[in-house]
Amino acid sequence: MTTLTVEHHASACLTTDAPPTPGDTGATATDTAAVEIRCPEGSWLPVCGPDDLLPGRGVAALLPDGAQAALFLDRGGRIHAIGNRDPFTGAQVLSRGLTGSADGRPFVASPLLKQRFDLLTGDCLDDPAASIPVYRVRVRDGAAGR
Amino acid sequence: MPPHPDATTDAAPGTTPTLVLIGHGMVGQRFLEELADRGVTERTRVVVLCEEPRPAYDRVQLTSYFAGRTPDDLSLADPEFLARHGIELHLGDPATAVDRTTRTVTARSGLTVRYDTLVLATGSYPFVPPVPGKDSAGCFVYRTIDDLLAIEEYAKNARTGVVVGGGLLGLEAAGALKGLGLHTHVVEFAPRLMALQVDEGGGRALRRTIEEMGLEVHTGVGGKEIVADESGAVAAMGLSDDSRIDTDLVVFSAGVRPRDQLARDCGLPVGERGGIVVDAQCRTADPAVYAIGECALAADGRVYGLVAPGYDMARVTAGDIAARLGDDTDGPDGFTGADLSTKLKLLGVDVASFGDAHGTTDGSLDVVYADARSGVYKKLVIGAGGELLGGVLVGDAEAYGMLRPLTGTVPPLAPEQLVLPAGVAAEGGGALGPSALPDEAVLCNCHNVTKGTVRAAVTEHSCTTLPEVKKCTKAGTGCGSCVKSLTAVMNDELTASGATVDTGLCGCFPHTRAELYEVVRTLRLTSxxxxxxxxxxxxxxxxxxxxxxxxxxxxxxxxLAPSVGAGGYVLDGEQAALxxxxxxxxxxxxxxxxxxxxxxxxxxEITPEKLIVIGEVARDFGLYTKITGGQRIDLFGARVDQLPEVWARLVDAGFESGHAYGKALRTVKSCVGQTWCRYGVQDSVRMAIELELRYRGLRSPHKLKSAVSGCARECAEARGKDFGVIATSNGWNLYVGGNGGADPRHADLLAQDLSDAELIRLIDRFLMFYIRTADRLERTSAWLERIEGGLDHVRDVVVHDSLGLCDELEALMATHVTHYRDEWAETLADPxxxxxxxxxxxxxxxxxxxxxFVPExxxxxxxxxxxxxxxLPVRTLEGSSV
Known part of the structure; x- marks a missing residue:
């Protein structure tokens, strides 16, 4: 089993033609690959297959400690994971926000009151006092996690 | 009447001073605004006594009541404004006496208020000539909303009406009678209509146009007597030439007289022909008493019956009062006379006069353009040095906005170029635009706003849109005749600033929504x-x-989906991510x-069976239910994974998506209509269902709401909707651009007495034109206010097809209608x-x-x-409220 193709601070890359990112080894994910998220206690949790992600949209994942993560696939094929909880309302909804990019940086806008959060840092772009957790993501080749 | 704890006791010396305003008309209201602007209302108790049962309204626009406006539309006094500034308004309680020794005012209710400052804004009363029979039933004056309502009521049983007076107000009244469906006569003692404002040529052009509308004009004759029938109601009017007009109704509109009785009774000097004598600061002989507006005889010895000079007096007086309180560092200038220039639309005819309209200046010469066929008459009075002294424009007053500010100067173009129709003038050297005007030129006459002020709104206050400029300067918020000039000046200024204004939709696109629509439409881009x-x-x-x-x-x-080859389902492919x-x-x-x-x-409309299904679904899934304002039922509290299960039940029972989630048609509300209601004149429910089924699923720049009322009582509140339909005995009236919410707006009448097919065709065009040209999240109300030409332009496009677009707009809607499919049924059918x-x-x-969830x-x-x-504290961002 091949392990770890891509891993950097928060995002994993699904395709080779995406812009190179730090640590990108250029490997390609396949259908049998699994998207894994690094849980706070250090383990990697497989959450879905790469095909479960739609460019520009997010999904929510339930973590073992009861926390929720939001995963997004951007147009360049990179996967990002952040906390699902909107700090302005407390609702677990960020996975349902619209994504976009500003100055080349990906963000998601909360579907409730539209504040935007940087997908790489978790910082709120509209309120410096707010931020959300960012999770590391990787794509593992093979059937593990399916 | 609002509670009034200390009506008769009053402020002791050293406490808050009291200002009493008698009269809450247009000038009175403006005066209050001027006081508030200067902070006077914060330090002064302000008490207003108003004779009429309603607060100040736009008397100038009275006739527009018959064009579908309601008394509420005409209101000038925002209750919130009065409350915010602590102004005590007593409606229906006119002042009956002023005692200047004790400084008290007594009102009809017995209320007595002590004043430190008294302002008389009592206006004027209609002059009724002493014609025998003038008190018969069916004789009216035309001054207040109540007059108008009384005329409207009486006209229900009348076929013919006579207006005595062919001046400005008389023609307004004639317009009102015509609007009520009466065969209308105008009787004017002078040899021509609007003798004060226009010259003989202008009067002729005006008369011809008005006669073509079916009104009968009698000039050079006066009313001799009013003949009543045995019941004491008007039957005919005898004229001074011994002719006679059979009529059911007479409206006296032969001028107004200042209401100065209160002043006379308390010993204030009045003019020989009426009017309370005031100085340039609008003070009467008693320094504690001011008089403003039509009741005042100004320092130049004239009584002004126009609103603009009244507003000017309100400004001067408020400034003087503020200066006395030590509030204002700049002492106010005085009111020493006013420009009597006017531009009006009477019976749909533009009439304007400005400056020395009658050419009374020595050595002046006229330049005249007259086209009897189209009813256009234009005259400019030119001085010996080539300067423009004044003019008269009838039938086409487009140039008024340009010409009036040029008065007193030598125009940059030859006078003949200035009166020629636009096309001809352009050949001869280019039309004169607002860019040619000096900064001191007044663009908005109603609010006395100069071109320089409008430019500053753009350059100094960063206004980039017309609504912003209007809000910042007040220009264009009166009669609206200057809006075109305002737009031109604003655009000039924006262009001059290097076109740095970014009208782009967002950081990603430099285009507006309307431009993107055109790109998508013409290039058929679906990605x-x-x-x-x-x-x-x-x-x-x-x-x-x-x-x-x-x-x-x-x-x-x-x-545009089917027309550009996209799938109709909004969540297919890449579209899902959008x-x-x-x-x-x-x-x-x-x-x-x-x-x-x-x-x-x-x-x-819902059957009991369907109602039961909704109840059962809500019960089974534990959903909170609430009736919406749009006559449907909202079920709250479904988790995302429950949505398909809930909808499976609903679709099974024959329900479809209500698109409450979309920027799309929401509901078409209706009253029960003719089928059940004893007042109904059309089947409003049938029409509402037809419209809702036709436009369901239509995606638009913002949500769309509609309603259909079965009669003029308007129980469905159609005029609060983006498109509202009100039944008439002849068909349907279509109103557009209504809006509830934070910034409510009544819809404007687009067309009347439409058949079913005509109504639907117009709505098809209207909606598609809106979808095509509106900005993102711009409701029809804001769109109508923003687009150049406003309602008239939209009417031209969708009713008269001025852009030749209507076939295309209708075809787009037809495609929408045929391709509609229920989104929820489609979703459930596809794993x-x-x-x-x-x-x-x-x-x-x-x-x-x-x-x-927890119980509640x-x-x-x-x-x-x-x-x-x-x-974190919640912040509302643009676009987040729906």
């Missing part, structure tokens, strides 16, 4: 990525777009992450589409534990304690 990469800003290309442009483009593609969460899950996201569900109930309805991608069977009034509400934690 957001393709659109972004080909038309986006360079720095945004190959990016992900943003939360503003994605739903906007998604909506445009959805509006939709806001509400559209993505075809439900409305609520604060705790749950959704609400609104099935369509067309026209608000792939259903896959997204899970709380967790890694645990599809686990419901979201953060979505929980026998139903449920979100358990927000589950969401508690480090939350």
């Amino acid at each position: 957001f990525a393709e659109l972004l990469d080909s038309h986006g800003r360079p720095e945004a290309r190959n990016g992900d777009g943003c939360e503003i442009c994605k739903p906007t483009v998604g909506s445009i593609i959805a509006s 939709q806001d969460t509400n559209d993505h899950f075809l439900a409305n996201l609520q604060r705790n992450g749950s959704y609400s569900i609104v099935p369509r109930i067309p026209g608000g 792939e589409r259903l896959a997204r309805f899970v709380s967790f991608v890694n645990a599809p069977d686990v419901p979201d534990p953060s979505v929980r 009034r026998d139903q449920v509400k979100p358990d927000l304690t589950l969401l508690a934690g480090p939350t």
Whole structure:
């Protein structure tokens, strides 16, 4: 089993033609690959297959400690994971926000009151006092996690 | 009447001073605004005594009542304004006496108020010539809304009406009678109509045009007697030439006289022909008493019957009062006379006069252009040095806005160029634009706003749109005749500033929504990525777009879907990623992450069986139910994974998506109409259902609401809707641009007495024109206010097809109608589409534990304690409110 193709601070890359990112080894994910998220206690949790992600949209994942993560696939094929909880309302909804990019940086806008959060840092772009957790993501080749 | 704790006791010396205003007309209201602007209302108790039962309204626009405006539309006094400034307004309680020794005013109710400052703004009363029989039933004056309502009531049983007076007010009244369907005569003692404002040639042109409308004009004759029948009601009017007009109704509109009786009674000097004598600061002989508006005899020895000079007096007086309180460092200038220039639309005819309209200046010469066929007459009075002294414009007063500010100067073009029709003038050297005007030129006569002020609004106050300029300067908010000039000056200034104004939709696109619509339509682009990469800003290309442009483009593609070859389903392929969460899950996201569900109930009509299904579904899924304002039922508290199960039940029972989640048609509300209601004149429910089924699913720049009322009582509140339909005995009246919400607006009448087919055709065109040209999240109300030419332009386009677009607009709507499919039925039929309805991608069977409910009034509400934690203060961002 091949392990770890891509891993950097928060995002994993699904395709080779995406812009190179730090640590990108250029490997390609396949259908049998699994998207894994690094849980706070250090383990990697497989959450879905790469095909479960739609460019520009997010999904929510339930973590073992009861926390929720939001995963997004951007147009360049990179996967990002952040906390699902909107700090302005407390609702677990960020996975349902619209994504976009500003100055080349990906963000998601909360579907409730539209504040935007940087997908790489978790910082709120509209309120410096707010931020959300960012999770590391990787794509593992093979059937593990399916 | 508002409670008034200290009506008769009053402020002791050393406490808050009291200002009493007698009269709450247009000038009175303006005076209050001027006081508030200067902070006087903060230090002074302000008491207003108003004779009429309603607060100040726009008397100038009285006749527009018959064009579909209501008394409320005409109101000038925002109750919030009065409350905010602590102004005590006593309606229906006129002042009856002023005692200047004790400084008290007594009102009819017995209320007595002590004043430190008294302002008389009592206006004027209509002059009724001493004609025998003038008190017969059916004789009216034309001054107040109550006069108008009385005339309207009496006219229901009348066929013919006579207006005595062919001046400005007389023609207004004639317009009103004509609007009520009466055969209308105008009797004017002078040899021509509007003798004060226009010259003989202008009067002739005016007369011809008015006669062509079916009105009968009698000039050079006076009323001799009014003949009453045995019941004491008007039957005929005898004229001074011994002719006789059989008539059911007579309106006296032969001028006004200042209401100065209160002043006379308390010993203030009045003029020989009436009017309270005031100085340049509008003070009467008693320094504690001012008089403003039509009741005052100004320092130049004239009584002004126009609103603009009245406003000027209000400004001067407020400034003087503020200066006395030590509030104002700049002492106010005085009121020493006013420009009597006017521009009006009487009976649909433009009439304007300015400066020395009659050419009384020595050595002046006239330049005249007259076209009897089209009823256009223009005269300019030119001085010996070539300077423009004044003029008269009838039938086409377009040039008024340019000419009036040039008065007193030598115009930059030859006078003949200035009176020629636009096309001819252009050949001869170019039309004169507002750019040629000096900064001191007054663009807005109603509010006395100069071109320099308008330019400063752009250059110093960063206004970039017409509504902003209007708000900042007040220009264009009176009669509106200067709006075209304002727009031109604003655009000049914006261009001059280097066109740095970015009208782009967002950081990704330099285009407006309307421009993107055209790009999508003409290039038949159905892919957001393709659109972004080909038309986006360079720095945004190959990016992900943003939360503003994605739903906007998604909506445009959805509006045009079948016509540009896109699938009709809003969540197919790449389009899915463009939709806001509400559209993505075809439900409305609520604060705790749950959704609400609104099935369509067309026209608000529902069978008991369907009602029971809704009840059963709500009960089985534990949903909170509430009746909406749009005559349907909202079911709250469904988790995302429950949406398909709920909808399976609803679709089974014959329900469709209500699109409460979309920027799309919401509901067409209706009253029960002719079928049941004893007042109804058309079947409003049938029409509402037809309209709702026709436009359901139509994606638009913002939500669309509609209603159909079965009679003029308007129980469906159609005039608060984007498009509202009100039944008449002859068909349907169509109103557009109405809006509730934070900035309410009554819809304007677009067309009347339409057949079913005509109505639907006009709505088809109207909606498609709106969808094509509106900005993102711009309701029809804001759109109508913004687009150049406003309602008239929209009417030209959708009724008269001035742009030749109507076939295309109708075809687009026809395509929408044939391709409509219910989104929820389609979603349920496709497992792939259903896959997204899970709380967790890694645990599809686990419901979201953060979505929980607690009991409230026998139903449920979100358990927000589950969401508690480090939350931040909520900030409302643009576009987040729906």
